[in-house]
Amino acid sequence: QSDSQNIACSFAHPCKEMRRPVLGLVLVGASCAAAVYAWYRRSRKHHRAATRRVLLCSEAQAKIHATARALDADVVPVAAESLVREQPLGLDETLAGAMNRLRTASAVGDMEGVELTVAIENGLIQLHQAGEERWLDLAVVVIRDLISGAEAVATSAGLQIPTHVVADWSEAGAEGTVGAFVASNTGCDKQDPHNYLTSGAFPRDLLLENALRLAHASLKPRAALRSSELLFATPDNSGD
Incomplete structure (x- = not known):
């Protein structure tokens, strides 16, 4: 295969080593978003209770x-x-x-x-x-x-x-x-x-x-x- 074909193939089929960091970042981001949302709900509940x-x-x-x-x-x-x-x-x-x-x-x-x-x-x-x-x-x-x-x-x-x-x-x-x-x-x-x-x-x-x-x-x-x-x-x- 030519060099251009090899490059195209690498983009079409990324190796597992490349997918793992991306997946990890996605999971960390989702966890942070969930934590922020939970904190927001608790703070809103506290605010309503304080009125x-x-x-x-x-x-x-x-x-x-x-x-x-x-x-x-x-x-x-x-x-x-x-x-x-x-x-x-x-x-x-x-x-x-x-x-x-x-x-x-x-x-x-x-x-x-x-x-x-x-x-x-x-x-x-x-x-x-x-x-x-x-x-x-x-x-x-x-x-x-x-x-x-x-x-x-x-x-x-x-x-x-x-x-x-x-x-x-x-x-x-x-x-x-x-x-x-x-x-x-x-x-x-x-x-x-x-x-x-x-x-x-x-x-x-x-x-x-x-x-x-x-x-x-x-x-x-x-x-x-x-x-x-x-x-x-x-x-x-x-x-x-």
Whole structure:
């Protein structure tokens, strides 16, 4: 036979030595694919099992999105009154607004299957340093675990609001929120001036998501401390 015939024959009838490596690669590839598929099914099953039902004391979209992501939750939004000023000032009033939302929503919301209740309130915090006035907008978030009874409070990162903006808002009658005032002058979303004031780097839902993660992470330790709170109680020496 000619050389060309021998080459053609070798392609038409490959020897066993050539077929074995190819077959081995096919089997290894199939095994890897099966393992990846099995892992995917297990992870999806775990993800579905991890989803919880959370009552959110608000119908604001930024709060809904933040809660769903932070708590891997099926969110049940309920309109709830804060019973404080539309623009809370100071940490005390901001916390009071969140706690009021928690109480009112728990009284009217569908609590079936709910594991956690969440309330969020944004407020303006005034700072003074060396005679200079500064303002921060931050959110107070409250999470209550309905199973353990534990409750955790955290705040979002504070975003500085230009002092002249707060001054202009105050001189205009301090009506509505500072966020709405910023929106009226810039055209941004009045529920999310954070996005505008950070050039898109930190929208409000991202700030809220991180605060919710922080509060939720502290629930279990707080529940453990609550069960052993007598260990930390101040001794009663009234009988001495």
